[in-house]
Amino acid sequence: MTKKNAVxxxxxxxxxxxxxxxxxxxxxHPDVHFLTPFADIKGKEAVLGAIKGFISYLRNLTIRSxxxxxNQLSLVYDGDYPDPIGTxxxxxxxxxxxxxxxxxxxxxxxxPFEKK
Amino acid sequence: xxxxxxxxxxxxxxRLIIKKTFFLIDPHFLLTRCRIFYFNETFTPSHSPLKIKxxMIAKNAVxxxxxxxxxxxxxxxxxxxxxHPDVHFLTPFADIKGKEAVLGAIKGFISYLKNLKIRSxxxxxNQLTLVYDGDYPDPIGTxxxxxxxxxxxxxxxxxxxxxxxxNFEKL
Numbered sequence: 001m002t003k004k005n006a007v008x009x010x011x012x013x014x015x016x017x018x019x020x021x022x023x024x025x026x027x028x029h030p031d032v033h034f035l036t037p038f039a040d041i042k043g044k045e046a047v048l049g050a051i052k053g054f055i056s057y058l059r060n061l062t063i064r065s066x067x068x069x070x071n072q073l074s075l076v077y078d079g080d081y082p083d084p085i086g087t088x089x090x091x092x093x094x095x096x097x098x099x100x101x102x103x104x105x106x107x108x109x110x111x112p113f114e115k116k
Numbered sequence: 117x118x119x120x121x122x123x124x125x126x127x128x129x130x131r132l133i134i135k136k137t138f139f140l141i142d143p144h145f146l147l148t149r150c151r152i153f154y155f156n157e158t159f160t161p162s163h164s165p166l167k168i169k170x171x172m173i174a175k176n177a178v179x180x181x182x183x184x185x186x187x188x189x190x191x192x193x194x195x196x197x198x199x200h201p202d203v204h205f206l207t208p209f210a211d212i213k214g215k216e217a218v219l220g221a222i223k224g225f226i227s228y229l230k231n232l233k234i235r236s237x238x239x240x241x242n243q244l245t246l247v248y249d250g251d252y253p254d255p256i257g258t259x260x261x262x263x264x265x266x267x268x269x270x271x272x273x274x275x276x277x278x279x280x281x282x283n284f285e286k287l
Contacts, residue, residue, distance in 0.1 A: 035260075037280035037282070065243060065245070065264060067240050067243070067244075068238065069238050072238075073238075074238045074247070074262070076264050089206075091245065091262030091278040093236060093247050093262065105247075107260060107261060107280075108280065109278075109279065109280055109281045110282055111208070111280075111281055111282055111285075114282075
């Protein structure tokens with residue numbers, strides 16, 4: 001079960017990296033909660049709206065570290081965005097339910113995004 | 117009871133390793149069992165070949181918690197003793213190396229800190245991630261933070277913090 005969560009998380013971010021919104025959508029629970037410095041939203045459709053905006057800027061995403069315990073997983077990745085944003089170091093705390101992502105909490109410095 | 121079950125499990129793992137069938141063991145399961153030992157504050161099986169690995173994992177978590185406890189209590193010398201002389205400290209505000217320089221940054225940080233509550237903890241090998249809420253005076257408020265920590269020689273050699281620095285611009 002735990003390994004499955006890591007596989008799911010990596011597939012989710014791979015789809016995001018490829019700007020594949022439907023591919024991202026299939027890993028989200030209908031009641032997914034998404035908390036970032038910019039948004040605190042709930043529900044798959046609303047979350048997909050936020051992800052759509054996010055991936056429109058994303059150039060590349062490189063996962064650096066991955067830790068898991070039970071139904072939770074933490075990821076550290078570098079998001080690469082066009083200038084003037086640049087590389088944004090990010091940590092994600094993800095929770096899984098029924099083999100789907102039910103909660104995503106992102107930790108990053110939002111200041112670079114205010115430059116755009 | 118949990119201790120006894122856990123102890124028997126370790127014995128079983130040892131026997132499997134002796135038979136060179138360790139590849140059948142899910143490493144994550146092994147690590148999580150070790151963590152269960154730690155969280156139940158159980159004994160250390162002194163003759164276990166897994167002792168070093170188990171202790172290492174538990175030790176890093178203990179060190180990280182003690183480090184943040186000292187920070188929460190504004191105890192700079194208490195914080196200092198967990199830092200490696202060559203510690204690297206990366207935050208949205210700073211990218212510094214060396215114990216003295218890092219302590220200078222921590223000194224500024226803890227002068228604002230009111231409370232620090234660890235919410236989640238993950239560890240693997242010599243690394244550990246923590247998620248905590250830092251509580252600061254108004255207008256800053258609560259700052260959700262993630263920390264990626266690396267250990268060397270039982271000391272913190274690398275700390276990478278992830279938080280939205282805009283919170284501190286309110287000052």
